[in-house]
Every structure is written in structure tokens, then in C-alpha cells.
Amino acid sequence: MLKDRLRSDLTTAMKARDQVRVATLRMALTAVSNAETSGDAHHDLSDDDVLGVLTRETKKRRESAEAFDGAGRAELAERERAEEQVLAEYLPQPLTDDELTALVSAAITETGAEGPRQMGQVMKVVQPQVGSRADGKRVSTEVKRQLSGS
Template identity: 60%
Template sequence: MSDLKDQLRADLTAAMKSRDELRTATLRMVLAAVSAEEVAGKEARELSDDEVLGVLRREAKRRREAAEAFDSAGRAEQAGRERAEGEVVAGYLPAQLDDADLAAIVADVVTRTGATGMKDMGRVMGAANAAVAGRAEGGRVAAEVRRQLG
């Protein structure tokens, strides 16, 4: 069993004991998403820590998008709840790269791949996403690659 999944379960138990409703609900939602991912496909399997991180990233993105949708609909209370859930999930994700670090990584990848223009964007994106390893959203990486190649 993955260490991250064990940590999520232990934190859920602690949240339940301390009667932290937000944390309890959020961790239950995350563990349900992990379980659904484990049984998806042709046969059930145990997720690795990297795969659990992928589920956490997806859930964090869903919380951000839901908060934006609630804000645009004028539902501030629900948007606040989604943001709070997103903060709980973000606590389990690796620290995000700041813009300067991301720019440096992309510049290094552009140099290594010998990219000269937008026609090389796919090749650069593949290498950049591997170098970033989940520490920045794909949209941020793509924007930086476009800026440097454009």
C-alpha cells in the first residue's frame, strides 16, 4: 500500500476524532477518488504514491475550477467552501514552482532540445512536463513554453 494513501487514511481518522468537518469531508472525497481510480479499468490494482499524487492534483484542480464557477455565479459561500477543500488537498501536494524557477527549467529544456520555434512546442512540452514533475500546472508550463518559443 502506498505511504501517501496510508497518510490520508491516518489524517482522516485524526480529523474525525477532532470533529473537523471540512477536513473529514475533504479527505473522504479524496480517498473515494483514489478508490475509484484503483477499481477503474479491467482489473483492480493498488495505486503507487505517484498515481495517488495524480489523483490529488486532479481533485485540487476540480476544487479550483468549482470555486471559479461559484464565484462567477455569485455564490460566494460555496466558492469559499471549494477553496477551503482545495487548501486541504494542496497540503498533500509538492510545493509549486514559482515563475522564475519555471522559466529557468523551460529555458534549460529549450536549450537541451534545440527548439527554435513554435513548431517544436510538442517536443519541448513533453520534456518540460517531465522536468517539472507535477510541481506546476500544465497550463502554466504551456504558457511559459509559448513565451520562450514565440
């Protein structure tokens, strides 16, 4: 399981005294634990659920780095980017632009969408195929682009 891999990598990072990796993996495991205990009853997360948590945490790091850059806090932005890189090692390989374009094009053909008004239909087909391999904003931008051009 992915959660077990995170734990063993944390132990390895602690032995290597890699402070950034230790802090990042502890944060990730805390986020996973919080997700497991949210709601009425404790439940173990599947690997897909853990990937979802890691994807959200990665996105937070990216957004924080951008905010710190905008505020002129380069050292904090670098820390956020370093944490994002550690988390990215656990995520599936991101889709290339060509792969995303092909998936969206196939979804448009499948749904018969002809304009921006059918964007929701296309997104419902594309999103499960994309999963955590592309940011939702990137997917919606590509869907809009292709629907506006057709």
C-alpha cells in the same frame, strides 16, 4: 504511503470534528479507490499515482471555486477553496516562476527548438521534470512565451 497518511489524517480529523477536512479527505480517498478499481483489474496506486489523483481533485476544486464566484455563489466558492487548501497540504511544493522559467529555458536549449512549432518537443522534455509541481496550462504558457520571444 500517501494513501495511509490520508487515512490516518481522516481519523484525526474525525476525532477533532473538523467537518471540512473530513469531507475533503473522504472525497480524496474515494477518488483514489475509484482510480484503483478502474479498468479490468484492481491495482494498488503508487504514491505518484495518488499524487496525480490529488492534483486532479485540487484542480477541480479551483475550477469550481472560479465558477461559483462567476455565478455569485461566494459561500460555495469559499467551501471549494477550503477543500483545495486541505488537498494542497498533500501535494509537493509548487514551482516558483523563476524555477519554471529556468526549466523551460533548459528544455528549449536541449531540444534546439526555435519557434512555436516545436512546442510539443519542449513540452515532452519539461513535463516529466515538472510533474505535479505546476499546472499544465501554466507550463504551456511559459513554453509559448519563451518560444515566441526567441
